[in-house]
Amino acid sequence: MICIYMLCLALFLVGLYCVVRKRNLIKIIIGIGIMEYAVNLFFILGGYIRRGRSPIFAADQVIKNMVDPLSQAVVSTAIVIGLAFTLLLVAIAIRIYEKSGTFDITKINRLKG
């Protein structure tokens, strides 16, 4: 189980590296996507039980060993936010490409920061 958490952390760091280090706007957007997925995966893992069952109530069911439904509900919300956000970023990237003809951030850099 600890192994999968480590992989999750590695995924997060890959995304962070991609955002920080890459020069292409589209690669930066993909990096943000990877980071979001890593966090979502971590949230799901937090509510997961090994050999757990789905949290559905019924008359003849015994309530035990259920995985946590709340973290799944939360993550589905987070995915929707991520979708809207990616869409906005891609739209901005397309407009930047129309204005400057390149996706390279070192070439479109006009502001001093």
Place this chain on the structure above:
Amino acid sequence: MNFVPFFVILPLAAAFLIPLTGKKIKIAGEVASIAATLSLAVLSFLVAALTAAQKALICNIGKWIAPAGIPMIVDGFSIFFLVIINVIAFLVAIYSVDYVKRYTDTWKFFTLFLLMVAGMNGVVISGDIFNLYVCLEIAAIAGYSLVAFDVDAEALEASFKYAVMGAVGSSFMLLGIALLYSYASTLNMADMALSIAGKGASKILPFVSALFLAGFGLKAALVPFHAWLPDAHSKAPTPVSAMLSGLLIKVLGVYALSRIFFNIFGMTPQVSMILIGLAVISMVVASVLAFGQTDIKRLLAYSSISQIGYIALGLGVCTPLSIMGALFHLFNHSIFKSLLFLNAGAIEQSTGTRDLRKMPGIMAISPVTGYTNLIGTMSICGIPPLGGFWSKLIIIFACIQADRPILAFIAAAVSALTLGYYFKAATPILFGSKEYRGINNNIGKRIAITMALPMAALAVLSILSVLILLPDTGRSFLGDAVAVLVRGREWNSAISGAMR
């Protein structure tokens, strides 16, 4: 009748109606946003009166009781922010009516504007940490798209930069929330505080604190995380700059940070030390950088970072007096910084430039802009009768009282720096030089009454803001907000009991 959910329902409903009618009716956006923000401002005063009587208003959405449902909570700290947000949003909405005439689809602007207001109100009234995150994202995404509203190369670049940095910050926050949820097994903030207090010290809390400091510090633009702010705030349309600088960095950054660190984790000496460190760096670095700016809006943006440093300093010192100073400074700053940004827009409108080196002098062209700008500048510099002086004085006194004379000295020195760069900027803005008069066709263009009124109102507010310190009128308004933070984790046992 519970009024609490209307803080989110009203702006969301208006934001939904505007795109439906915006193409047919030309002024739908203007009318709907002014109506919505006016009713929100009135509602916030009404709820302020109710909150003062009952201490905390709680609304369980859909009648779901606390651990299963998402409560909306308005306590003294929330209502403090709600009043600021909605009053300033109303004034900025009036100002926008004339400003947005330069765009073709004005209804898009107002839709995003109202979404941003809805998101900020949602952050402030949310009693559930994930709900807080969602509302924060709504406000932030509306903010990113509003920054890009001019759709020129610089605005797009600023928006992209802001959005990418914001996304990294949000990922840190969500990671922190995930860790906190697996530790405390609840997302409800009051229950979370009780659960954490019950478990005692743990190694996970410092890690989560670091994640939240990075995430919310980025939204608040404390110095190592500030790089997006000068670009985003200077390239955004002026009403949006006023909203971003006056409200968004405070609600998304300072409110969320203090709610989590004071009321959920309980302030620890380590966090307080880090907060003070970030605050001091922000104050000093941003004021030094502000000296080199030639664009009015960039100068104001750097000054925002520096003033956020004052607020963080007050919160970090963590005595009742310093927290009061911080919140009072936040109140003042949101008024005079909105005013100064609105002034910058009016100056651009009537002189055709924002470059300090080419100012023809606004006093001769538009006295309303000139005098309101003078009042705003005097307030932010800390000239005695105005609000900014008292809030800085309280923070400095609080540092001395907490036996930290070095911090008091730094705060006083930065105040002198602030006076320096505003003086450097105010001379050309107000008087300028005659040689630039008549170069631009726009010069002498009168500003519309809808632009002059909000500026005048904000100038009057920044003169009157000191009344909030009077015992009868304002003390309970400011004092209740301070009390929530001072009581820290204990506050949650009261909330947690009242929710059920």
